[in-house]
Amino acid sequence: MNSTGSIRIAIAIAADVATACRAARQVAEQTGFDRTRSYQIATAASELACNVLVHGGGGMVTVRAASGRSGIELLAIDQGPGIADLALAMQDGYSTTGSLGCGLPGVERLMDEVVIESSAGLGTTVRASKWL
Secondary structure: OOOOOEEEEEEOOHHHHHHHHHHHHHHHHHHOOOHHHHHHHHHHHHHHHHHHHHOOOOEEEEEEEOOOOOEEEEEEEEOOOOOOOHHHHOOOOOOOOOOOOOHHHHHHHHOOEEEEEEEOOOEEEEEEEEEO
16 A cells, blocks of 8 residues: 555456455455445455456556545556447446456446546546445
């Protein structure tokens, strides 16, 4: 964890997804979340990091205590192709890779606030927050 209380994880290989998951659980516990909610946050971080790797070709996940309010924030950034149809991507069961299609909708269910910005050819940024 750096001096600002955040952990940045470069996502380039599958093992980095597990690192992001562990970091999210650690920061959640340090922030005051109970075990169940810490594991929910870790699951959301795993889904976001997996999306960065699989759909974005790699990128960065940052885990940090939320500023101005008690909670945690996950920030996933890639420079991949972007999400062509965000509304469709947020529907359970939709997948461009043959997966279960529950990643982004699952993150939305697990976290309190999710903001997604995506531009064709420029990548995607997802900010997901959970409040104490």
